[in-house]
Amino acid sequence: MSVSCNDPTGNCGDCCTIFNDPARRARFGILNEQAFCHCRDICVQEVRLIAARPIDFTIPIPAVGDGLRPGCRGERIPLPPGGSCSIVITCADEALGPNCDRVFVNVGFQVLITTTAGLIMIERSLPIEFTEFFAFPDGGSGVSGNALREALRTIDGSCIVVQLQCQILDGSNPRVRIFGNVVDKLWKHENLWVEAIRPYSGITVEQEFGEPHKIGPCTVVAG
Numbered sequence: 001m002s003v004s005c006n007d008p009t010g011n012c013g014d015c016c017t018i019f020n021d022p023a024r025r026a027r028f029g030i031l032n033e034q035a036f037c038h039c040r041d042i043c044v045q046e047v048r049l050i051a052a053r054p055i056d057f058t059i060p061i062p063a064v065g066d067g068l069r070p071g072c073r074g075e076r077i078p079l080p081p082g083g084s085c086s087i088v089i090t091c092a093d094e095a096l097g098p099n100c101d102r103v104f105v106n107v108g109f110q111v112l113i114t115t116t117a118g119l120i121m122i123e124r125s126l127p128i129e130f131t132e133f134f135a136f137p138d139g140g141s142g143v144s145g146n147a148l149r150e151a152l153r154t155i156d157g158s159c160i161v162v163q164l165q166c167q168i169l170d171g172s173n174p175r176v177r178i179f180g181n182v183v184d185k186l187w188k189h190e191n192l193w194v195e196a197i198r199p200y201s202g203i204t205v206e207q208e209f210g211e212p213h214k215i216g217p218c219t220v221v222a223g
Helices: 013-020 022-028 145-152
Strands: 004-006 034-036 038-060 063-065 076-078 081-096 103-115 118-130 132-135 142-144 157-169 175-196
Antiparallel strands (some): 063 076, 132 142
């Protein structure tokens, strides 16, 4: 039987192109030789509201003793940066405000800085308070206050998108700049109809990667 993707409405063109491509069929493990573009009934997490917060601040690069200066106390001197840095997200969580008119997000991250003396790791927590969201997909008027309280009555959960970069600022006061944004998406469990194809047969099992791959909630350390 020859491979065919039946798309009478023309709504599944991209999917059919992949399905009909022999190289991608082999790489993606597709054995079905026929696919049909139909209206599918799926239960998913549909994003209803989105808020984004620009991030831009600096952190001083710690100074250390070089062990060569005279005196019993030693002298702490700034380490000149080596010109590279990277950010690792260690945790992310959020909670609804007590009055249901805002969402508190907390993102934990590490900044890894390469210096002439080795690697420096700086750990920080980034708390953000979201009080205004925008409806997806129109992105019209902001939703806040009582309107946000009412909207949150139908929200089941959320996801956080962290887009952070770092930049070494070299000078008399070496520091690292953290910039980018954090996006909070509020979703509702929803039943949707979509035009799609089903390229696989058999059983599909969903599994979320666990620790330590999973980015879990931030842990508050007392003391």
